[in-house]
Amino acid sequence: MKVAIGCDHGAYSYKEEIKAMLKEEGYEVEDCGTYSTESCDYPDYAYAVAQKIVNKEADRGILICGTGIGISIAANKVKGIRCGLCADSTMARLTREHNDANILAMGQRTMGIEVCKDTVNTFLTTDFSHGPRHERRIQKIKEIEDKQ
Template sequence: MKIAIGNDHGAVDYKNTIMEMLRNEGHEVIDCGTDSYESCDYVDFGKAVAEKVANHEVEKGIVICGTGIGISIAANKVKGIRCGLCTNTTMARLTREHNDANVLSMGQRIIGIEVAKDIVHTFLSTPFSNGERHKRRIEKLAEMEK
């Protein structure tokens, strides 16, 4: 799978660890984040990942900042993006099954790295349920973007 990953200064370590894990598993990973611990704006990195997903340059996106909140808000501003902030694997599974989320957000200061890895695996391996009520709700979200 081709995946874009982005982060701000608050999530350099998690980005690097997750990128290495994904590459070792055979995924193609596009690094849209920073490697600097100097303060920078999460908005730029959330947007960069979201645009790659929205333009179909990659299949999925992962965004990480200190809490995951700001960068998820930024990603969700891009038309066609459904970014879910997840702190456990149940949330990761449900955001894929119910919301067909195409971007995952996490917070380095909120969850441990092993939990983050499990969340990534769950997010990437869970298909959308294609349930009628879920498709209807996603269509309503798309209408809001017009």
């Protein structure tokens, strides 16, 4: 599985730790930035990761900023993206099973690194349930996108 990962300056250290973990676990990782703690704008990195997903250059995405809120909002502006802001592995499991989320967002200021790592592992190893009610709801999301 290929994973695109991105962050802003406020989450650079977590991105680096998670990237290293993913490589150790055998994932192919594409780092979409940022590459330092120098102040930057999270929408740039949300868009870069989202484009990797919609262009089928990556299977899943991971985004991290201070809280995960801003970067998830930005990612969800891209047609075809379902970015779930998750604070733990239960949320990650449910966003995959119920929403078929293709990007995980988290916050460095709101989560410990071990919780983040566990959340990432759950997100990457959980499949979409394909339950009829979930498929129906995802279809409705797509219809909303098509109206824009």
